Amino acid sequence: MLRRTLLATLLVAVAALGVFWWLTAPAALAIALPSRAPDLANGQEIFNVGGCSSCHAVPSQPDRLRLGGGLPLGSPFGTFYAPNISPDPTDGIGRWGESDFVSAVMRGISPEGAHYFPAFPYASYHIAKVDDVRDLFAYLKTLPAVPGRVRNHDLPFPFNIRRNVGIWKLLFMDGGPFVPDATRSSQWNRGAYLVNGLGHCAECHSPRNLLGGIITAQRFAGGPNPEGEGWVPNITQKGLGEWSEKEIADFLETGEMPEGDTASGAMRPVIKNLAQLTAEDRAAMAAYLKSLPPVDGPTPPKRKQGGA
Structure with missing residues (x-):
């Protein structure tokens, strides 16, 4: 009897884990990106509307276009640190492809296929027009490359488990365009x-x-x-x-x-x-x-x- 109870408990746990894994699977934006000439003026407008420099500019220096990140962002869940989004190929987004950037901004998915934490406001950005996001990416590539890797977030368990963000997205992102x-x-x-x-x-x-x-x-x-x-x-x-x-x-x-x-x-x-x-x-x-x-x-x- 005990053996059957343990087996049943194990099967339920495995099934629950499987459902959790399925529900929280990161899903990049599935959309074709046909070739187009970027509109850099529009990209700059989107950059300013989005307030990218407010979070991603290197703190305590005057140049709002040095996007080396590092700004601490406090929250009830811990402290997040804004990443380097300059064109630096090692520490920034210099090696990203356009589809990587679009999926990051509109779905909160990293190029490695992991969830970004919603301190990155993709829950709002996801209604954006894809071409606006593409223009933003083109504009960012014109800015100075800033070396320097940003420290990891300071988040306690269980908030440090990125997979949990998949549940958050199911609850608070409707996925629809404007x-x-x-x-x-x-x-x-x-x-x-x-x-x-x-x-x-x-x-x-x-x-x-x-x-x-x-x-x-x-x-x-x-x-x-x-x-x-x-x-x-x-x-x-x-x-x-x-x-x-x-x-x-x-x-x-x-x-x-x-x-x-x-x-x-x-x-x-x-x-x-x-x-x-x-x-x-x-x-x-x-x-x-x-x-x-x-x-x-x-x-x-x-x-x-x-x-x-």
């Missing part, structure tokens, strides 16, 4: 594409559940800073209701708020990136943000009054 809304203007659709996709604004401006997934009902409604310090504001009309479209667009260029304050913290490097965009793209993002209905987010903590 679909324009035919009832809206081309400007609004451009803004929706940039804000929800390559701009990945919801990644910081939305509260998350215990598994690190965005709470859909409170998307853009603000919440605790994912890096653990401070509070990220609500950017629905609950938070920006008194701002005009022009004021939102101006803020995306200058970081100056209508009431006279200026962007601070992690938003400052974001503004440096957005300031490089065309005025049309900033206006499109502003039009979309202004259209977001008011949504109540988590209640921010009360500020301490005086004292030490």
Whole structure:
């Protein structure tokens, strides 16, 4: 009897492991990439919309185009370190093919066939147009190669097991491309594409559940800073209701708020990136943000009054 129980337990465990292995298998983007001439100007625009330099530029140096990585990114799951995405052939992405890059950005899959952790915001990037990602790759190849291998992430068990990310993707990535809304203007659709996709604004401006997934009902409604310090504001009309479209667009260029304050913290490097965009793209993002209905987010903590 005991032998049968042990055998049955073993079979169940093997079956469960098999199902887990099947569900969490990394799947690269299965799409043909026909030959095309890259649009480097568009690649630069995508680079700035995506805020690539905010995370991947070498910390504590002034050149935002030296993408040697190394920036620590705190989270409830441990500390991630932004990788080197310069064209360096040894420490960066210099030996990557175009399909490697597209699968990394849009599916979170490394050239070796492993999951990237979702600190890399591919859960937003996956709605991007493939040609935009290809142009970004072409633009990155024009930037300086920066030698230097970034240290490994500091993640405790079980969060350090990349295979688990496959379950996370099943829960929080729908896999669908951006679909324009035919009832809206081309400007609004451009803004929706940039804000929800390559701009990945919801990644910081939305509260998350215990598994690190965005709470859909409170998307853009603000919440605790994912890096653990401070509070990220609500950017629905609950938070920006008194701002005009022009004021939102101006803020995306200058970081100056209508009431006279200026962007601070992690938003400052974001503004440096957005300031490089065309005025049309900033206006499109502003039009979309202004259209977001008011949504109540988590209640921010009360500020301490005086004292030490």
